[in-house]
Amino acid sequence: MPARRNWTAVAGLLLGLAAVGSYFTVVTRELGPRFPWLRDVPLLNLVLLAVALWLSWRGARAGRMPARLAALANLGLAGLFAFYLWGFSSWLPPALAAPRVGQAVPDFTLADQRGEPLALTGLRGAPVVLVFYRGFW
């Protein structure tokens, strides 16, 4: 009898990949600006991942070695995602020398996106929101 494809195991793995991939491609890039809480606590992705793991578990119980390997891969993926969310992205150096509340910030002049110099002192007289970010490299 030919081997039947274990669709539950396949669906579990595909859903796991979609759950993790969509955090970076959809939640962070597209939804993040409007729904930052979804980026901070990725409930949507975690629920999808939970469903994916459940499918994997069911597929592995009913299936043979490939389905068990797929479930193992899905579990590894979930572990890596959790590590990224709460481990890796928290590995930031302490900012002990950053200006504190009540301190004046150092002045500087840098080129804007048109290549024109902009001096921080030129903005005096108005409140300024100064944002340092990691970049798009």
Added chain:
Amino acid sequence: MDDFRRRGARVVAVVVDPPDRNAQVARELGLEFPILSDPDLAVTDRFGLRHAGGIPGADIARPATFVLDRDGVVRWRDLTGNYRIRPRPDDILRAIDAG
């Protein structure tokens, strides 16, 4: 951005990326505020925000947000402990109003 404009506040971003990359980002995301290029991280260092090896093979800035008053004094700051998690616009607006 209207909420910031109404308060007369200016938003300025600083990043290691070059101006042409920042121009591309501003175009793609429709950003109207200045994005300043700090390619050698000299300004980032003066703010104590260098993240050595933040990406493979290169240094970048750790995320940080400051609200400065009209005299350039820090009235509020956020040094996030997780780079995925940034301050919400409402928190920043409240800090501007309080300053």
